[in-house]
Amino acid sequence: MQDILEAIMAADGSVDPARELGGVAGLPVPESYRGVVVRAEETRMFDGMATRDKDPRKALHLQEVPTPELGPGEALVAVMASAINYNTVWTSIFEPLSTFRFLQRYGRTSELARRHDLPYHVVGSDAAGVVLRVGAGVSRWRPGDEVVAHCLSVELEDAAGHDDTMLDPQQRIWGFETNFGGLAELAVVKANQLMPKPAHLSWEEAASPGLVNSTAYRQLVSHHGANMKQGDVVLIWGASGGLGGYATQMALNGGAIPVCVVSSPEKAELCRRMGAELVIDRSAEGFRFWSDEQTQDPDEWRRFGERIRELTGGEDPDIVFEHPGRETFGASVYVAKRGGTIVTCASTSGFLHQYDNRYLWMHLKRIVGSHFANYREAWEANRLVALGKIHPTVSRTYALEQTGQAAYEVHRNAHQGKVGVRCLAPEDGLGVRDPELRARHAEAINRFRGR
Numbered sequence: 001m002q003d004i005l006e007a008i009m010a011a012d013g014s015v016d017p018a019r020e021l022g023g024v025a026g027l028p029v030p031e032s033y034r035g036v037v038v039r040a041e042e043t044r045m046f047d048g049m050a051t052r053d054k055d056p057r058k059a060l061h062l063q064e065v066p067t068p069e070l071g072p073g074e075a076l077v078a079v080m081a082s083a084i085n086y087n088t089v090w091t092s093i094f095e096p097l098s099t100f101r102f103l104q105r106y107g108r109t110s111e112l113a114r115r116h117d118l119p120y121h122v123v124g125s126d127a128a129g130v131v132l133r134v135g136a137g138v139s140r141w142r143p144g145d146e147v148v149a150h151c152l153s154v155e156l157e158d159a160a161g162h163d164d165t166m167l168d169p170q171q172r173i174w175g176f177e178t179n180f181g182g183l184a185e186l187a188v189v190k191a192n193q194l195m196p197k198p199a200h201l202s203w204e205e206a207a208s209p210g211l212v213n214s215t216a217y218r219q220l221v222s223h224h225g226a227n228m229k230q231g232d233v234v235l236i237w238g239a240s241g242g243l244g245g246y247a248t249q250m251a252l253n254g255g256a257i258p259v260c261v262v263s264s265p266e267k268a269e270l271c272r273r274m275g276a277e278l279v280i281d282r283s284a285e286g287f288r289f290w291s292d293e294q295t296q297d298p299d300e301w302r303r304f305g306e307r308i309r310e311l312t313g314g315e316d317p318d319i320v321f322e323h324p325g326r327e328t329f330g331a332s333v334y335v336a337k338r339g340g341t342i343v344t345c346a347s348t349s350g351f352l353h354q355y356d357n358r359y360l361w362m363h364l365k366r367i368v369g370s371h372f373a374n375y376r377e378a379w380e381a382n383r384l385v386a387l388g389k390i391h392p393t394v395s396r397t398y399a400l401e402q403t404g405q406a407a408y409e410v411h412r413n414a415h416q417g418k419v420g421v422r423c424l425a426p427e428d429g430l431g432v433r434d435p436e437l438r439a440r441h442a443e444a445i446n447r448f449r450g451r
């Protein structure tokens with residue numbers, strides 16, 4: 001592994017590293033590597049505990065695992081950096097179910113897929129690194145290419161996935177519903193998950209947008225999601241968080257008017273740094289949409305709607321960018337404009353939503369479900385990063401050994417933007433190939449750093 005790292009590091013700062021790096025092709029692939037895993041024998045370790053008390057640090061382990069055989073159409077990547085996504089939090093607390101169920105189900109589908117069904121699950125759905133090997137039939141990528149990986153794994157054997165890859169019946173999220181994920185020194189991906197690494201970013205910056213940037217792109221911009229247009233008022237929950245930090249940037253880039261909801265003055269400041277002018281601090285303003293576990297308070301929906309109108313000069317949101325779920329969904333449906341869209345990709349606070357349907361049907365609103373992104377959407381979202389039009393939101397990074405702590409902070413909502421993880425990269429800041437483009441955007445790239 002050290003030889004691989006040295007070969008990658010030797011290319012640091014060179015003009016055309018991807019081709020010079022071909023040297024890694026000559027290096028042997030290690031028989032094993034270090035990866036962050038959850039263990040099948042520990043899936044019941046948190047039984048009976050409240051969600052909040054389940055501690056990812058107890059369930060995530062860094063251990064040596066055997067390098068899997070590479071199948072046709074796959075690539076083996078030396079991972080320089082990865083990032084924490086909320087799906088790793090879910091995996092680590094075994095909610096809403098153990099991800100070993102996904103691996104078992106996948107393992108039953110084919111001989112090749114059986115490799116994934118193991119008593120350990122190497123997690124992680126983001127990666128930036130260097131291609132070490134490609135499997136049979138891969139011609140677009142070769143050893144030495146500097147890449148990022150999006151997390152859509154599909155088989156595409158069914159006609160259903162050939163219009164929109166997200167509709168493939170064998171659609172999975174890599175590193176969550178498959179094994180050999182990105183929080184590791186090596187990762188196995190399908191070659192069509194690979195995309196060029198944005199040249200002006202360091203490894204940890206390049207690794208961090210993948211999952212959330214692609215998801216926000218489909219959810220907000222794509223015609224499969226809310227199809228945002230210029231002038232739309234967009235209410236964004238968690239606007240400085242993983243998804244929200246990208247949704248806010250996309251709304252501003254696209255000429256829309258984001259109304260950012262956050263829970264602290266620091267997070268409000270981050271939204272303003274991104275360029276947002278309309279910000280609601282939900283904690284400071286004390287919004288409580290539920291009076292008890294079973295009962296929502298429509299007066300609070302109204303108060304929230306009035307606050308939005310106060311900020312927008314009387315307008316309601318054309319789009320509500322939803323993901324907190326149960327706690328906010330009733331309010332989201334209420335405040336959306338007549339004919340507006342509530343687009344949802346998650347239910348962090350609970351997946352059984354309640355809302356007053358009269359506000360939906362009488363005011364002709366739509367609820368749209370959205371999940372990750374198809375190949376094209378992921379590619380377009382990455383292109384925006386590579387062009388310097390969307391910027392990473394890395395606030396902090398951790399060494400691979402500290403992944404549990406990193407996931408714990410995301411679980412506790414104690415983080416800002418994205419939390420990066422250095423896998424093979426020994427320090428932050430390595431891997432920048434286009435310093436000129438970086439210099440043009442240095443302030444934006446760093447606006448979440450150290451927060």
Ligand SMILES: NC(=O)c1ccc[n+]([C@@H]2O[C@H](COP(=O)([O-])OP(=O)(O)OC[C@H]3O[C@@H](n4cnc5c(N)ncnc54)[C@H](OP(=O)(O)O)[C@@H]3O)[C@@H](O)[C@H]2O)c1
Binds near residue numbers: 215239244370410413
């Ligand atoms: N379907 C998909 O493809 C997909 C993709 C990515 C993520 N997700 C899911 O989306 C959710 C968010 O992911 P993320 O990466 O954005 O996580 P994140 O970095 O934790 O950000 C979420 C933000 O939502 C806000 N929030 C949390 N609980 C809330 C509540 N009860 N009421 C109002 N706001 C709340 C918080 O912001 P404030 O405290 O500042 O308000 C938090 O920063 C997770 O459940 C994740 O699994 C789904």
